[in-house]
Amino acid sequence: MEAKELTRFVGEVIRSHELATGLKPLGTHQEIIAYGQRQGFDFSEAEWNSYYEREFSGLSVGIQQKVLGADPKHWSWAFRQLTAWRAMLMEGADSHSG
Numbered sequence: 402m403e404a405k406e407l408t409r410f411v412g413e414v415i416r417s418h419e420l421a422t423g424l425k426p427l428g429t430h431q432e433i434i435a436y437g438q439r440q441g442f443d444f445s446e447a448e449w450n451s452y453y454e455r456e457f458s459g460l461s462v463g464i465q466q467k468v469l470g471a472d473p474k475h476w477s478w479a480f481r482q483l484t485a486w487r488a489m490l491m492e493g494a495d496s497h498s499g
Contacts, residue, residue, distance in 0.1 A: 404448035410437045411452075411485055421489065424480060428473035433482065456484060 414420045471481040480486040
């Protein structure tokens with residue numbers, strides 16, 4: 402079953418510069434969940450985990466390794482967790498400087 406509020410959160414991050422900017426300091430899935438909930442999106446940790454795992458399992462091994470290898474202290478970490486958000490990163494964001 403698709404979590405409508407979670408799907409809405411994922412989409413709103415893409416549409417809203419303010420929401421997207423709020424992802425930059427986040428370095429754990431729990432922080433992403435709490436952030437979404439603070440922003441008024443009603444989804445659970447279980448819904449996030451299911452959504453993330455379902456998507457992650459469909460990725461190529463190379464992309465999985467990039468997601469798992471992302472530095473949680475880098476501003477782009479949260480964006481790397483979901484395909485829709487990775488598409489928001491500019492080319493060159495893989496170089497983890499800054």
